[in-house]
Amino acid sequence: MTRCKYNLFCLTLAILFLAALPCLARATEKSYTLAIVPNLPAVTLHKNWTPIAEYLSRELGVKVELRLYDKVTTFIEQTQAGDADFMYAAPNMFFLAYQKQKYIPLVRGSNMLRGQVFVRKDSPYTKVKDLEGKTIAIVGPKNVCSVITRHALITGQNIDFNVSFSGSTINVAKSVLLGKADAGATLDSSMMEDAREMQNELRVLMQTPQIPPHPLAAHPRIPKKVRDAVTAALLNLDKSEQGRKMLEAVKLTRPVKADYKRDYSFFANVDFDRLEKQQPKPAK
Template structure:
């Protein structure tokens, strides 16, 4: 190679390096955002998720910023618009964001979710068909327990019923207990965790199929090597007592790799538009 050609090549590489390096540095300094579904008070979510965000920041070598929201509707708007790099959401909310942005599920917990419909033990209602025209108490319109139980009632049993939004699992149980609602719909795990002493007062008349729990997912714009690093980092937390405590706090117990088709394609069968139209009476 002549001195002239070698000099030209060196100059070209120097220019390329000089123009590319700042973009790489800017990308790394910008970091990533982690949006968490507002299923608990913000102060609780901040306490539970900050150790995870800090841990991922160290593992990736860039800042992972925790993003919290005061309303589920805001969270849904942000994630459906693709404004979050990483996201932790209920399965149904993940699916809504997947529809718009094709978020990639990375990791989920191993404890499966199952909805249930229950009545008072002394209730005359013994099967789902008996609830035709009656009021069923649920936590809220967007909660996963609401979506999967109403989907089962409307598609599998094809009954017409009224809904009332109670705001929490324990309020659903109280509504049924005092007769404000003929039945209640919750996750079976939520009832065990939030109102264990009240379970003996009820009789379960329907259970949904089990579905995988909330995924930790990434927007497809995130490079695969970064997605893989996050997946490995979260799975590695399960190898130590301290790590398992961090995972338990954010309900990623016994984490496994997540897969859209296997875990969440079920929601393609859910008529979300019909559920949204079902207003409390």
């Protein structure tokens, strides 16, 4: 090979190598997935969580990619399989993933959750025992309000009852007011947010003990230094007005470090199999 051809060959290799660098960088760039429970429309979750994902990406120096779902069942299946590096889930769904994969809760909000059972203000039912054999409207079978209220009714009150699924807090309230269900069960905070104008027409019969809210958790395969960095980054957001707005949008208001034993071991007492077998009754 002549010197001219050799130099041309070397120049070509150099150009090809430089052109390939961006592709190589993208191929080797570290990334983590953050799975979000589908408790709101996907477009809303994307809007609320994108600033958090971008912030964590900058703080960690790696890409944090949102993973959104159309169905709660898909979210539960994939988190129980350990597909997500990080997850934000309802407490009961986190517990199920913890059982299978030992996800580690990192951060949660400070606003505690409490379920409640209510009837129409003019209902003849004055105590929970009166709901024996009656129909209670709930949002859905896997929502945290459904799990904690049904658990309280079955274990604490020891009554049998039917359920109907209404799909949303406001529909639960409407089902009770229209007489399609004898009672309803929701989170008290959800009633305040979604059905405030109906509360004067309803009467609360029972409230559950408070439980900690949704945690952001990490799969144990994530290095501890990365988990600690995520925890610190989210806690630091609470130090600025803009950061607090970001946290409020994703229900991590006034974040604190989460702890499995303190916050979520309660769910070890819940008979999920029994709740799963409870079949809905058609609305009246």
